[in-house]
Amino acid sequence: MLAKGSSIAYFRPSLFHIVVIVKRASGCVEQKFGPLGETLKNKLKMPRKLVNHQKSVNSDRNFTVSSLEFCLSQLRKADSQLVKKAIASGDGLTQSTDDVSTRxxxxxxYxxxxxxxxxxPLAELHNQLVHCDNVFERLQATLNSFQDSLGTIGQDMKKLQLQSHHIxxxxxxxxxxxxxxxxxxxxIVVSQPMMKTINEVDANHRGFLEALHExxxxxxxxxxRGNGDAVAVxxxxxxxxxxxxxxxxxVREWLLQKMYQFRKPLSNxxxxxxxxLKCRFFYEFLLHHDIISAKExxxxxxxxxxxxxxxYFKAYATRLFKLSMKDVATKDDMLGNVDTVKSGGLGGFFTSKQPVVRNKATVFSIGQRHHIIGEEFLGALIVPHAATQNNxxxxxxALFRSIQLAFVDHFSHEYLFITDFFLxxxxxxxxxHNxxxxxxxxxxxxxCEDQISxxxxxxxxxxxxxxxxKFTELLKExxxxxxxxYWISVTGLLWTRLNMVMSAHYDSVKSVDLKKLIHSESLDTRPHFIVRRYAExxxxxxxxxxxSDRKMGDKMEAILESSEDSIEQLLTRMSAMQQTQKNKHVFLINNYDLILSTIDDEETKHSKIYEIVHELEQKSIDDFTEExxxxxxxxxxxxxxxxxxxxxxxxxxLLVRYNDKIGTVVANFNAKWRPAVxxxxxECIQLFANFSLGxxxxxxxxxxxxxxxxxxxxILAHDVFVRNPVCSQLVNVHQVMLEIKRFKPAY
Structure with a gap:
């Protein structure tokens, strides 16, 4: 392999060599190149001297194929004309073949x-490779044994996991x-301390309550749970x-003793x-285990x-209502009643007894009494013996509020106690509770009924x-x-009595004897004291x-309208006795103004009574103005x-006939307008005591x-009167207005 590699390193084929390889591959090498082609064939088929194995042959074949592929790729990149020219001419092929063979x-x-x-080194490398093969074989065997062992361990772990789950x-x-x-x-166990506590410890002791719970x-x-088959139960x-x-x-004896303490006089x-309430569980224990005793x-x-x-309430009511004021309203303290005092004469000179005239201001005016339904509503109760000592x-x-507030407080407290203690x-x-x-x-x-009556x-x-x-709302809160x-009965008594008292008031106004009321030939135009009483x-x-933060109810509206009607009739009767029509109007205006000024308030201005009186006053003012x-x-x-x-x-x-009258009207006005103002x-300053009203x-x-x-x-500017020369002689209205401004108040 190294020789082969070395030969490749030194061998770089030219274009002619590539053409030769291609020709050889196509079966035309021997014909074109002759001896060079044979040499290349033998070179390519040259056997290995160091390694004579089938793999060398395959390697050479692979090398040849790869060389072919390389040559073909170079041919694709080369100029096609140049390739054709090189193939067509056979110049220098022999020399090139010798050169290739030598190299x-x-x-x-080499x-x-x-x-x-x-x-x-190659032999030593071979030995090392053999040693490595042996090591790898032993390692493979060890790993195979580990794999077999791991398979067994996985099964053991599954068994252990199953056993653990069962355990x-x-x-x-x-x-x-x-x-x-x-x-x-x-x-079911009954301890000795519990038995001893139940049998021997007093019920007032804290331990007894704990033992009772147990x-x-x-x-x-x-x-x-039921008894079941347990023998221990x-x-x-x-x-x-x-x-x-x-x-x-x-428990029964203890509760009875506590309840009997309520009988002690003056006890809280x-x-x-x-x-x-601290021992409420005593009653709960009886309720669960002895219903008869609990009901008892x-x-x-x-x-x-x-x-x-x-x-308590009988004694409190008796003592409380003894604190009532002596100078309270009676049946003689009506709107139309008149206090008469005999004066002058010998009888008055020789007698030592002085006539007494009651002051009815406290009967008809409210003063500060309305605070009792405001910030004083939930104030302290009246203590009879302390009030008696202080006179x-x-x-x-005030007495009504005290007894009703005491009743509501005890009523509320008792309901909460009953629901809490008796469950x-x-x-x-x-x-x-009732x-x-x-x-x-x-x-x-x-x-209350006796006092209201x-x-x-x-x-x-x-x-x-x-x-x-307010007491009803307090109970709801x-x-x-x-x-x-109860409250229907109380309010029924109050409404019945209020209707009766107010009826007596306006009946007294209707039955006023004007002859006894008037002591002079003419009636004064100033506000009358009966009207002042009514206004207050x-x-x-x-x-x-x-x-009370409530709208005026229909019942109260009806009562007030009846009273106003009686006063209106009285004023009509009294005004008829005035000497002049002008005084009649002044009298009505003064009295109506007194009523309005007395009830003048931001909220009462929207009341029906205020509207009625205001309309009557305006009507009287209009009539007085004309007079x-x-x-x-x-x-x-x-x-x-x-x-x-x-x-x-x-x-x-028809206006033509008034041409002659215009001169008279203009002349009179021009002559009298300033004195008239x-x-x-x-006249207005003298007639009205109230400067602001006047x-x-x-x-x-x-x-x-x-x-x-x-x-x-x-009217003078109409076409009928436009040619009348007298029209231009009328005093200018602006001149009149300037004169009137002198009497305008500075405030």
């Missing part, structure tokens, strides 16, 4: 010599059985039953309830607490009605079931509705009204005054 011989000798020189499953099963058995043993747990679990149950009976007796029952305790508690609340007295609404809910809890508070509810209702204070009754709504029958009472009702303007510009007013009527009807041709100003009405009159002048001027 091939030298290459052969290759042989090289092999001889390297024979020892793990067995372990889990045993652990489960162990847990069940240990739990079962713990459930006993309840054991009995419950055994009952739930049959041995344990008699012991547990004995302990249960002992525990039931001790909520402290005892707190103690019961429940009935006993309801009976005790019912009597306790009845006694304090209260309005009825009841829904209808059962409501029924039990039994506990029923007697107290009846005594509170009876006490004696009340003549409409403000107080209205405040109490608003408080009933505390998530306590409401008692609709109406304002009180509106303030109460505003403070004031009549003496000064009545002739102009009559002229304007008649002419405008003709113009509106389209009878413009001064007179109107002086100035507003004065501006209204002047506005109406200027409007009539403008209307008159507009």
């Amino acid at each position: 091939l011989s030298e290459a052969h000798r 290759a042989v010599q090289t092999c001889i020189d390297n024979s020892e 793990h499953q067995e372990l889990e099963n045993r652990q489960k059985v162990r847990l069940e058995l240990s739990q079962f043993v713990d459930d 006993l309840h747990h054991k009995i419950t679990l055994i009952v739930q 049959n041995d344990t149950m008699p012991v547990l039953e004995g302990l249960k009976l002992k525990a039931v007796v001790k 029952y909520q402290v005892f309830q707190h103690q019961l 305790l429940q009935d006993e508690y309801i009976d005790i607490i019912s009597k306790m609340f009845f006694t 304090q007295s209260y309005q009825f609404e 009841v809910s829904n209808e059962e809890a409501i029924d039990l 039994k506990a508070m029923g007697r107290a509810m009846s005594v509170v209702l009876k006490s 004696l009340s003549w204070d409409a403000i107080s009754l209205h405040l109490c009605l608003c408080m009933c709504d 505390r998530e306590v079931p409401d008692v609709p029958d 009472l109406t304002s009180a009702h509106l303030i109460i509705a505003k403070t 004031v303007l009549e003496p000064h510009i009545g002739y102009m007013i009559k002229f304007v009204i008649e002419c405008e009527s003709l113009l509106n009807q389209g009878h413009t041709q 001064d007179s109107i100003n002086t 100035t507003n009405i004065l501006q209204t009159i002047f506005t109406k005054y200027v409007q009539y002048i403008n209307r008159f001027t507009k």
Whole structure:
């Protein structure tokens, strides 16, 4: 192989050699090249001297084929004309053949010599290759044995994994059985400490409650699981039953003792309830294991607490309502009632007894009383003995709030206690709660009914009605079931009494004897004291509705409208007794203004009563304005009204007859307008005590005054009067307005 490689390294065929090889391959080498072709054939077939094996022959053949392929590739790249020319001419082929033979011989000798020189390394290499073959054979055998061993190990691992799974499953099963058995043993075992605690320790001790929990747990679990075939359960149950009976007796006695403490006078029952709640499990134990005893305790508690609340509220109501104010409204304190005092004469001189006139301001005005349904609603309760020591007295609404708030507080607290301690809910809890508070509810209702039936204070009754709504909302906030029958009864009593009192008020107004009311020939135009009372009472009702954050109900609206109707009738009767029509209007305006100024508020302005009175006042102001303007510009007013009527009807041709009247109207106005303005100003200041009202009405009159002048001027501008020279003599309206501005208030 080395010789062959060496010959290839030194041999680089030319184009002629390539042509020769191609010719030889095609079977034409001998014919074209002769001896050179034979030499090449022999050279290619020259045997190997060092390696005489079939592989050498194959190698030479492969070499020949590869040489051929190389030559063919070179022929493809060469110039086709040059190849044809080289084949066609045979010049230099003999010389080239000799040259190739010489070079091939030298290459052969060099290759042989090289092999001889390297024979020892080649032999050593051969030995090493043989040794490596042996090593590889042994390694192959070892690996084959490893492969066989690994196959066996995989099967062993599968077996071990399967065994491990079975062992793990067995372990889990045993652990489960162990847990069940240990739990079962713990459930049925009755320890000596527990038995000793149940039998000997007092129920007040903390350890007794823990032992009771443990006993309840054991009995419950055994009952739930059932006795089954376990002999140990049959041995344990008699012991547990004995302990249960002992525990039931001790728990029942302890609970009864705590409940009997509620009977002690002046005791704080909520402290005892707190103690019961700490040991609520006592009752729960009885409820599970002795339902008869639990029902007995429940009935006993309801009976005790019912009597306790009845006694408490009866005593509290009796003492509380003794704190009522002495100077309260009576049936004589009506809107239309008049206090008369005999004065003068010898009788008054010789008698030492002074007449007493009651001040009815506190009866009809609200003052600060409305705060009781605001920030003072949830204030402290009234303590009767402390108030008695301090000589304090209260309005009825304060007493009503105190007793109702006490009832609501106890009512709420008791419901929460019953649901928490007796473990009841829904209808059962409501029924039990009503039994506990029923007697107290009846005594509170009876006490309030007695006091309401004696009340003549409409403000107080209205405040109490608003408080009933707030108490109902308070119960809802505390998530306590409401008692609709109770509150319906209370509000029914209040509405009935309020209707009666307010009816008495406006009946007294309707039945006022004006002859007794008026002590002089003429009635004063200033606001009347009955109207002032009405305004204050109406304002009180509106303030109460505003403070309670509720809209005025239909019932209250009807009551206020009835009162307003009675006052309106009274004012109509009294105004009819005025000497002049102008005084009649002034009297009505002053009284209506008093009502509006008393109930004037951002919210009450939107009330129906305010709207009614405001309309009546505006009507009276309009009538008064016409009365004031009549003496000064009545002739102009009559002229304007008649002419405008003709113009509106389209009878413009009839206006001609008014040409003669224009001169009189213009002359009178020019002569009297300035004194008229001064007179109107002086008259309004004298008639109205309220300066603000007087100035507003004065501006209204002047506005109406200027409007009539403008209307008159507009009529004069009509085509019928345009040629009348008198029209241009009328005083300019701007001059009149400048004069009027002198009387405009500075504020």
